[in-house]
Amino acid sequence: MAEGVRVRFAPSPTGFLHIGGARTALFNWLYARNLGGTFILRIEDTDRTRSTDEYIDAIIEGMKWLALNWDEGPYRQTDRFDVYRSYVSKLIEEGKAYYCYCSPEELEVRRQEALAQGRTPKYDGRCKNIKEPVPGRVPAVRFRMPQEGYTVVDDMIRGKVEFENSQLDDLIILRSDGTPTYNFTVVVDDVDMKITHVIRGDDHLNNTPKQMQLYSAFGYPMPKFAHLPMILGADKTRLSKRHGATSVMAYHEMGYLPDALVNYLVRLGWSYGDQEVFTREELVEYFSFENVGKAAAVFNPEKLLWLNQQYIMSLSPESLSELVLPFLRKENLVSEGQSLDMVWLSGAVRTLQERSKTLVELAKLLRYYIVEYVGYDEKAKNKFLNEKSLGLLSELKEKLGDLTDFSHASIEGLFRSIVEKHGIKLGNLAQPVRVAMTGGTESPGIFEVLEIMGKEKTIKRLQRAIETIEGTNSGRES
RNA sequence: GGUCCCAUCGUCUAGCGGCCUAGGACGUGGCCCUCUCAAGGCUAAAACACGGGUUCGAUUCCCGUUGGGACCGCCA
Numbered sequence: 401m402a403e404g405v406r407v408r409f410a411p412s413p414t415g416f417l418h419i420g421g422a423r424t425a426l427f428n429w430l431y432a433r434n435l436g437g438t439f440i441l442r443i444e445d446t447d448r449t450r451s452t453d454e455y456i457d458a459i460i461e462g463m464k465w466l467a468l469n470w471d472e473g474p475y476r477q478t479d480r481f482d483v484y485r486s487y488v489s490k491l492i493e494e495g496k497a498y499y500c501y502c503s504p505e506e507l508e509v510r511r512q513e514a515l516a517q518g519r520t521p522k523y524d525g526r527c528k529n530i531k532e533p534v535p536g537r538v539p540a541v542r543f544r545m546p547q548e549g550y551t552v553v554d555d556m557i558r559g560k561v562e563f564e565n566s567q568l569d570d571l572i573i574l575r576s577d578g579t580p581t582y583n584f585t586v587v588v589d590d591v592d593m594k595i596t597h598v599i600r601g602d603d604h605l606n607n608t609p610k611q612m613q614l615y616s617a618f619g620y621p622m623p624k625f626a627h628l629p630m631i632l633g634a635d636k637t638r639l640s641k642r643h644g645a646t647s648v649m650a651y652h653e654m655g656y657l658p659d660a661l662v663n664y665l666v667r668l669g670w671s672y673g674d675q676e677v678f679t680r681e682e683l684v685e686y687f688s689f690e691n692v693g694k695a696a697a698v699f700n701p702e703k704l705l706w707l708n709q710q711y712i713m714s715l716s717p718e719s720l721s722e723l724v725l726p727f728l729r730k731e732n733l734v735s736e737g738q739s740l741d742m743v744w745l746s747g748a749v750r751t752l753q754e755r756s757k758t759l760v761e762l763a764k765l766l767r768y769y770i771v772e773y774v775g776y777d778e779k780a781k782n783k784f785l786n787e788k789s790l791g792l793l794s795e796l797k798e799k800l801g802d803l804t805d806f807s808h809a810s811i812e813g814l815f816r817s818i819v820e821k822h823g824i825k826l827g828n829l830a831q832p833v834r835v836a837m838t839g840g841t842e843s844p845g846i847f848e849v850l851e852i853m854g855k856e857k858t859i860k861r862l863q864r865a866i867e868t869i870e871g872t873n874s875g876r877e878s
Numbered sequence: 879g880g881u882c883c884c885a886u887c888g889u890c891u892a893g894c895g896g897c898c899u900a901g902g903a904c905g906u907g908g909c910c911c912u913c914u915c916a917a918g919g920c921u922a923a924a925a926c927a928c929g930g931g932u933u934c935g936a937u938u939c940c941c942g943u944u945g946g947g948a949c950c951g952c953c954a
């Protein structure tokens with residue numbers, strides 16, 4: 401049963417890999433991996449005016465980033481025109497297709513007329529029985545669609561969907577310029593590549609009966625179909641650029657983890673009881689179309705953000721450090737060629753990972769650990785770096801200077817003893833120190849911050865805070 | 879306009895006739911923890927679109943209404 405499952409993702413390179421396409425690819429990938437089948441990547445670039453090699457590269461880049469590896473391809477339809485032409489010839493010979501001499505302009509006029517009169521635009525079949533070429537006209541080729549009976553799509557998600565054949569149009573399979581059209585190439589390729597399951601977006605459901613007629617004409621067994629519900633924007637219309645970032649790689653740049661995006665995307669329309677967070681292995685193991693919903697789903701960036709944080713928290717500090725490095729460069733915190741002590745960085749990252757929802761956020765938070773001098777937040781400075789804290793900061797500076805073991809435990813011991821001596825709350829000491837160290841009032845636990853910062857930097861920053869209060873600081877900011 | 883699809887909290891969803899006082903998650907409010915911010919724990923508000931059937935019993939099955947969406951190209 402599981403034997404020989406072959407599925408494909410077939411994007412057209414007229415744009416970047418977007419959220420919707422990625423989810424289609426993902427469901428194909430999951431289905432193939434779940435059943436031990438073959439996942440094929442096919443580029444549908446027959447529209448040569450809109451397809452570009454840059455977009456092909458971009459789609460592949462997106463697939464790789466999401467780690468949706470394919471087993472065959474990428475095939476390009478523009479490499480396969482010979483195949484399509486031979487199928488066209490066969491259909492013409494068998495009388496299943498015919499030449500149509502109507503020009504695109506004429507067809508457009510008739511379509512507009514029909515629309516204006518409230519009729520359904522449909523080809524009138526006037527070229528159906530023309531035997532001789534029409535002088536001065538280069539014909540397109542149309543497929544002779546049966547007009548009696550029904551075509552029933554047996555969909556793995558929606559069940560049986562019935563279409564009346566009289567609704568089906570004689571579709572053009574070969575343009576007058578000799579290039580084949582989408583509905584035709586999909587079927588030829590799926591036949592040729594022995595695709596067993598066609599998993600694609602909901603927007604193709606209406607095309608399916610036409611394509612099924614093509615399958616019959618070729619005498620090829622029907623594949624199974626699964627039409628995935630659409631992804632909508634907050635306004636419940638189909639997700640598009642105006643809803644914000646839709647390119648998969650844009651999420652990479654914003655500091656999202658591919659696994660988080662995959663996890664989010666799969667839960668849009670699929671569920672497994674109450675579980676929200678899945679490993680790849682679990683996803684592959686649990687995936688089934690039985691648990692795929694039928695309703696369109698609204699894309700919710702907030703939940704994606706939450707998931708991303710879950711993934712960031714679950715990563716080891718070491719691997720997170722590697723991942724955040726490029727973002728540190730972008731923030732100009734690490735210059736080109738400069739190397740960072742990765743063990744130290746991991747320690748710093750560890751204190752920040754539950755405070756970061758994205759890698760970009762993490763990189764920004766890492767700032768005060770890395771730079772030479774921190775600038776003070778104005779409000780924080782006024783509130784905590786003043787006469788009241790001056791004595792405490794000086795005392796702390798002196799005692800920290802005598803500390804030989806600059807560890808979390810001994811730093812904490814020192815803080816506790818000072819606090820106890822003065823009969824004040826820990827916060828009264830911690831907050832001024834926090835501003836001195838980070839420039840602001842929010843950070844990881846103050847003892848960890850000092851430990852990561854190290855003795856030398858800690859003393860320097862305390863000294864600078866003291867000078868600031870005394871008004872002797874030169875005012876350099878970093 | 880025609881064809882097709884869809885319908886549970888604001889959002890993602892569980893539910894496949896009685897287990898439902900409708901569960902979980904995000905977000906939102908409160909409380910706890912606490913050196914700040916997070917994280918974490920507890921907690922609150924929040925939904926079966928409507929109307930008919932079928933049934934002893936409907937969120938669940940059927941029909942209709944309403945509302946949303948997709949497609950109707952010599953685009954894919």
